[in-house]
Amino acid sequence: MAQKNPKGGGGSVSATKHIDNNDMFLKRALEKLLTEKDMKKSYHQQLKRACEAALASLTKEPRTTNILSIHETYFLPFELACTSKNSRMIDTSLDCLQKLLLNGHAIGNISDPIDSSKLLIDRIVSVICACFYGIQTEEKVELQIIKICLTIMTSQTVEIHQRSVLQIVKTCFNIYLTSRSKINEATAQGCLSQILNGIFSKMEQKMSLVNERKQKETISVVTTDYDEEQVIIKDILDELVEKIVYDEATLVETNSSLSNNEIIEDTQSTQGDINGEIRQNDGDLQSIDEASSIGKVVSSSLSADEISADNYFRHAYYVFRALCKLSDRDIKDKVNTDPKTNLDLKSRIFSLRLIIQILQTSGPIFRSSEDFLLIIKTSLCVSLSRNGVSSIPELFEMSLFNFVELLDKFKAHLKIQIEVLFREIFLTILETSTSSFRHKWLVIQSLTKICADAQIIVDLFINYDCSMRSGNVFERLVIVLSRAAQGRQAVELGCSQVEEHNLRMKGLECLVSILRCMADWSKDLYVNPHLQSNLGPDTKPVNENGHDQDSNRSSSGYVGSGIRRTDSSASINSSQSAEHVHDFELVRQRKELFEKGIDLFNQSAKKGLEFLIDKNLLNNEPEDIAQFFHSYQDVLDKTVIGDCLGEEDKRHKQIMYAYIDQMDFIQMDFLTALRRFLAGFRLPGEAQKIDRLMEKFAGRFCECNSNLQIFASADAAYVLAYSVIMLTTDLHSINVKKKITKEQYIKMNRGINDSRDLPEEFLSKIYDEIKNEEIKLKVTSMKRGTKETITNDKQRELLFTVQMGNVESIARDLMTSAGSMSEEFTIAKNLEHVGPMFQKAWSPCLAAFSVNLQDSDHIDLTNLCLIGISYAIRIACIFHMELERNAFIQALSRFTLLMATSQVIEIKAKNVECLKILISVAQTDGNYLGEAWYDVLKCISQLELAQLFGVNVNKGKMSVSNHHQLGIPTHIGSPSTFSLPFDNIFNTDKGSSNRRLQTIHGQIHETSSQNIVVSVDRIFAGSARLDGDAIVAFVRSLCHVSMDELYSTPPRMFSLLKVVEISYYNMGRIRLTWSRIWEIVGDHFNKAACHPLQDVSFFAVDSLRQLSMKFLEKGEFPNFRFQKEFLKPFELIMKKNSSPTMRDMVVRCITHFVDAQAKNIRSGWKNIFSVFQMAATDTDVQIVELAFQTCTLIVDVVFDRYFASILDSFQDAVKCLSEFACNVSFTDTSMEAIRLIRQCAKYVAEKPQIFREHAGEDLINVPEEDRIWVKGWFPILFELSCIINRCKLDVRTRALTVMFEIMKSYGESFTQNWWIDLFNVVFRIFDNMKLPDTQVEKIEWMTTTCNHALYAIVDVFTQYYDVIPESVVKDLYAQLKWCINQNNEQLARSGTNCLENFVIACGQHFTPKIWEKLCTCILGVFHSTLPQTLLTWRPDSESSGMLTISESAILDRTDSSFDQSIVESAASQHHRMTRAGSSSSVNSATSDQQEPHFNNRHSERTKTNSDLMQFQILSIKSIVQIELIQTVDNIIFYPSSSKKEDLQYISIAHALASTPVGQENLSYITSLDDLHNEHGMYKHMSFDQLILLVDCLLESHMFARAFNSNNEQRNLLWKAGYRGKIKPNLLIQETNSIACAFRILFRLYSDTKYIDSNDLLKKRILKLTRDSLEYYLALQSENHREAWTNVLMLLLTKLLKLDEEQFKYYSIEIYPLISEIVVFDLKPELRYILREFLLRIGRSFLLKTVI
Secondary structure (H helix, E strand, O other), X not given: OOOOOOOOOOOOHHHHHHHXXXXXXXXXXXXXXXXXXXXXXXXXXXXXXXXXXXXXXXXXXXXXXXXXXXXXXXXXXXXXXXXXXXXXXHHHHHHHHHHHHHOOOOOOOOEOOOOOOOEHHHHHHHHHHHOOOOOOOOHHHHHHHHHHHHHHHHOOOOOOOHHHHHHHHHHHHHHHHHOOOHHHHHHHHHHXXXXXXXXXXXXXXXXXXXXXXXXXXXXXXXXXXXXXXXXXHHHHHHHHHHHHHHHHHOOOOOOOOOOXXXXXXXXXXXXXXXHHHHHHHHHOOHHHOOOOOOOOOXXXXXXXXXXXXXXXXXXXXXXXXXXXXXXXXXXXXXXXXXXXXXXXXXXXXXXXXXXXXXXXXXXXXXXXXXXXXXXXXXXXXXXXXXXXXXXXXXXXXXXXXXXXXXXXXXXXXXXXXXXXXXXXXXXXXXXXXXXXXXXXXXXXXXXXXXXXXXXXXXXXXXXXXXXXXXXXXXXXXXXXXXXXXXXHHHHHHOOOHHHHHHHHHHHHHHHHHHHHHHHHHOHHHOOXXXXXXXXXXXXXXXXXXXEEOOXXXXXXXXXXXXXXXXXXXXXXXOOOOHHHHHHHHHHHHHHHHHHHHHHHHHHOHHHHHHHHHHOOOOOOXXXXXXXXXXXXXXXXXXXXXXXXXXXXXXXXXXXXXXXXXXXXXXXXXXXXXXXXXXXXXXXXXXXXXXXXXXXXXXXXXXXXXXXXXXXXXXXXXXXXXXXXHHHHHHHHOOOOOOXXXXXXXXXXXXXXXXXXXXXXXXXXXXXXXXXXXXXXXXXXXXXXXOOOOOOOHHHHHHHHHHHHHXXXXXXXXXXXXXXXXXXXXXXXXXXXXXHHHHHHHHHHHHHHHHHHHHHXXXXXXXXXXXXXXXXXXXXXXXXXXXXXXXXXXXXHHHOOOOOOOOOOOOOOHHHHHHHHHHHHHXXXXXXXXXXXXXXXXXXXXXXXXXXXXXXXOOOOOEEOOOOOOOOOOOEOOEOOEEOOOOHHHHOOOOOOOHHHHHHHHXXXXXXXXXXXXXXXXXXXXXXXXXXXXXXXXXXXXXXXXXXXXXXXXXXXXXXHHXXXXXXXXXXXXXXXXXXXXXXXXXXXXXXXXXXXXXXXXXXHHHHHHHHXXXXXXXXXXXXXXXXXXXXXXXXXXXXXXXXXXXXXXXXXXXXXXXXXXXXXXXXXXXXXXXXHHHHHOOOXXXXXXXXXXXXXXXXXXXXXXXXXXXXXXXXXXXXXXXXXXXXXXXXXXXXXXXXXXXXXXXXXXXXXXXXXXXXXXXXXXXXXXXXXXXXXXXXXXXXXXXXXXXXXXXXXXXXXXXXXXXXXXHHHHOOHXXXXXXXXXXXXXXXXXXXXXXXXXXXXXXXXXXXXXXXXXXXXXXXXXXXXXXXXXXXXXXXXXXXXXXXXXXXXXXXHHHHHHHHHHHHHHOOHHHHHHHHHHHXXXXXXXXXXXXXXXXOOOOOOOEEOHHHHHHHHOOOOOOOHHHOOOHHHHHHHHXXXXXXXXXXXHHXXXXXXXXXXXXXXXXXXXXXXXXXXXXXXXXXXXXXXXXHHHHHHHOOOHHHHHHXXXXXXXXXXXXXXXXXXXHHHHHOOOOOOOOOOOHHHOOHHHHHHHHHHHHXXXXXXXXXXXXXXXXXXXXXXXXXOOOOOOXXXXXXXXXXXXXXXXXXXXXXXXXXXXXXXXXXXXXXXXXXXXXXXXXXOOHHHHHHOHHHHHHHHHHHHOOOHHHHHHHHHHHHHHHHHHOOOOOOHHHHHHHHHHHHXXXXXXXXXXXX
């Protein structure tokens, strides 16, 4: 506030001094005025009197005079002097007033005596400003006016109001415009700059303090409701906020950014022009007295501070509004484009310059005030839309500067306006071909500042590109800049090379800045591999200068050289919710779909609408579709809209009706409504469509204007509308030569208004308006992409003016409509926005960088492109965009020229720079490169090749060499050389320039520089710092490159060396990561080791060996499997490489591991044994012997020392030994391998506790007690069974022996479950026989291995029957049954014999269920081996393929020299030999009775294959039946018991022969009881089981009897060659079966346990006896009856042993039959027994003996 001077005379010393100074200034000024020579003139008399009166007053009371009390007296002289038109007087007056104001002597805050409604200071300002009267004003007066105006505005004691402020600003402004002095012009400019700074800084300061006070008062009121602690906390926070606000509000930028290098020369403007200028400026002052839109009413309740703040706010508001209006004033002289002479133009430019200053120094009050924002929206933006299309560079430049400031500081409030300016004006100017180079240069310079601000760039994307209603500003910006950077604009403009270079540079700078901004924005997501360990990321440090150490990017508020950030960069974080970011992404995706739908619509309305409806972007309702047409007129093709609205089907009519109904024609005249209606679409060409549209329009117009009296009905409006369309076509079509006149048009429309005429004035007006302006489509956007053919600058300027006129029209319309609108502007904060931004930007950026790298050799362009590519790669890596990342990496690698597949062109410096950047990217972004590592490493590989060429530059050709000691040898006499793409560099034609050769050599040498070599080495050394996924990708790519090298011509091993190198570097990684690495590396070594070039494979295997040794030295914890992984390559190499040398090397490597690191090996044993297993199958003696020696060492030594470590691989060891045993080429090794397996069994038996305690991965679910079986016994026995199944006779015999030795030796420790598993393995021996194989080997297998295995199995069962589960016994029965059923006599005999031995040995332990199974088995075998075909066989006349009997001998051969004692025990041998003797006797007896053995092979006739095979099968079945009968007998009565019984009966007969007739001989028979051997199984079997066996025997007997009785069938078989020359028969089967049945029945009958069944047995014996005797009596053959001798002796003897009563029972029934027997010629022993039987009958029935 102004300071008040004391009103009394007794003031202080200061007041006295004031008065003295006042007197001095006044006296001097007044005296000087009086001394002026013009003062004597009459028209200055009033001035003279005033001066004298003032001097008199000063002289009268000099010490008590106060200027405030006598102001009128002192001010009047100066006022009159200022209006005197005398420059000296004016200068003197102004100087005095300036000094008084400067020193605070004239405050002027009292009322004006002339006009009490104003203050005196306002009158003073008016007088001062009136001193400037145009261009004729003296320079010194202008300078004095500027000085005093500045004094008033900057004075701390003077306070002026709005009108005065604007007067001062206007005066200084006009002085700047019209002054002829450059000094005054510059001074006026500086003065205005300071005035504006003062106005707006004071406004900010005052308003901030008032707001601060209000905020504090509010807080004090609110905090009264809280407790004391909360109040303290709140006060602290408020104090902090207030301090920040106060500092920001009082921050005043004193230096103006405007330059003053454009000072206008003396102008020749006329006084009228000046006055007009001033009058226009005065017009802006009139609005002050009008009602203000600010809404700030000063009331008596306001405090002094608030009133002062309100005044300052008004000052700023009115000044800013005035400047905005000045910037949009019309320019009268449009031809004159020189700002120095065209004051209108100069005014605009200066206004915009001052506005820039205001915007640059604006504070928070200005930026947040709705009043100022409204001015910006409604005035400044409209002004910019006008000035921004100006062809005058200076005006255009100022518009750009203002736009940049608005974008930087006001974007949150000007979303729509910024889009219009950006999209419709500045980007259009940059991409159009009609704009000048200067315009493009200015635009792209401004864009350089914008693109350097990360916040602006990200905000543009999320607010426009991610908004459905906004254009893709960011995407278009990048595309336009890309075109500029590619030089397309320069070509169109015909620029010079320098201009083209500069334009390209600026375009690239902008693109690089954009990429830099995106990289900076997302830098918190980046992980530098050099600043982290292998286990996780570390925080990236920033150096003391505020820049990242790896990217030189600023982390301060300034971004590059661009705009100063107004908000802290700390706000860029990930606090914005992920859902919010996701919402933006969804909108962007919907927008892309929507734009695609728009494009489809512009091609076909139907397809476009269907697409939009299908994607839920548009509702399928006519109203929604119509609204869609209205809302998107700027992007929809208006012709397509018109065609769609004009269709006649119902749906399109509904859309058309809705479209027109949504238009508002209220209060519109007819032509205006019609123009608006037709502005949104193009009328279709068909009259019917136009008719429908006009009809609906007329109806809608009449509906909206029902009070309009012109039209009687809608029909009249319809006809008139149609006639207006016709009139437009007639007047403005070039095809119509004779135009219609006004009279003709009026006449044409007569009677259309319900038979009345429309007013002629109305029609005449329509005609005139149409003639002057045709009905046109509304231009809503400029069509881009169309190029004009421009021949000169003048044509370009004309086209630019026309185009910019349309742009201005569009922009102003958009600005006007958006003036009062506001849309939410989102300030970006989330880091994830950069991802979708880069998806839009990467392709144009890549195109720009690629074109410049390809076409230009300028190092500055190259550096920009490479920086941009590095940023792009960084962004793509951060957001894991594989496609984008790979594209930039490939482009970079391509421009190194190292990847060229064709002849390489000249390598330049830019190519070397590309290589350096590629290496740098690999170092800094290695964590993200993924599969792009391939391109990087491929370049490094080619670089190494180029370096080799650089070293060998004078040779031109290069021998195959590498950086390792295992160089690839060349063939003697034919050195291996090769030509590569670099050959042409060093082998130029004779005419090639030496300078070019030197340059190329220099660049190649540059690639070999120490820096590059070290950088490349750092890539590989730095691989240890890559994260887990990155190192895996790195290794995979390196192996890929290495594979390319290995199979190149000739192969190289540079990358293979690097694979070994990085393996050493990364050896310390965690096992989980290293496993993934080794999976790739190991596979690569596998392929390299299988390389056809032996040196390569040798190197690979040797490298693998060295790496493996390193890992083995580290050892391994239990239950880990890492050794298994890194030793696996040896296994795969052994499997895939067929080279004996390589296989030998692998075996030697493994042997070396065993010798050197056996104590450290754990899981690696699996691979070791796997390698040895494959070596065991080799045919090379050296490989097999070396591998077997190592295996022997392992089993004999390592097992003894480190058995626990090798336990996991124990079964692999056994399998390995099994493979050695199965190698047919080395019998001794096979035998020794079986011995080692036996040794393994010994280790298992001796160390059971180790197995129990071991808990490997495969034993987690295995109980402790079963682990020894799973890991120990089972593998041994299983592999032995495999040897048995695979090997030759001697080896498998040895294996069979060892397997059963192990079972017999250690079986006592086996559990029942183990036995089940074991016999599943053992029975696999017989699986080989289930194959349909009829070769000799199968017969040999059956007669040897299977035969002996059966005996061994039975021995095991016999030994461990108590612990073997019953289920296994059942399996044994099934296996025996299978063997018996085989078509092999020996095997069948062995099966029955084994069955017999097993039952006899273990039968006493059988359970009833086992006996049941046994009987079932016997029954099944009886049935399955019964030769049923003997009764039905008939010769097959259609059989073919003859086979001689001698050939069939091969199929029937069953003898073998196999030593059966190897397998069988002594008891088994005894039983088998006994059976053999019995069988021999039977066979010999049969031969005597013309029943030859089926192996008679002396037939001379031929047989068919099928007959021979069938006869052989029948013979075997017949033998099996005999064997089964004997087996049943031996099981029940023990072996040889029946035979002994028969011999006993014969001896009885002989004894009876020597007994006299009549002597009682029954004592011979009864004294010898039946030989009931206690070892027989009779007592262990049940009655039913015995009866079942009897039934089986009788069934066999009846079959044999039927066959023997069928002489016709026997003859048929005999003639066919069955059993040789003797007629076949089944006598042994017939007699043995009935004999065994009688023995069983009589034993049962005599057994007291079954006395309850005696009646049943009695009847059955009697029936069988009668049946047998009757059959015997019916026999015709003597030989046949002789075969029954033993049966009859057995029967009669058994009957004789019965007691008297029983004997009588049977003898009565069979006596007649017995009597018939005596007529035959019987054997003596039978006759004696028969005689005794008859004598007993006589005695029993008291018959006398006749002597």
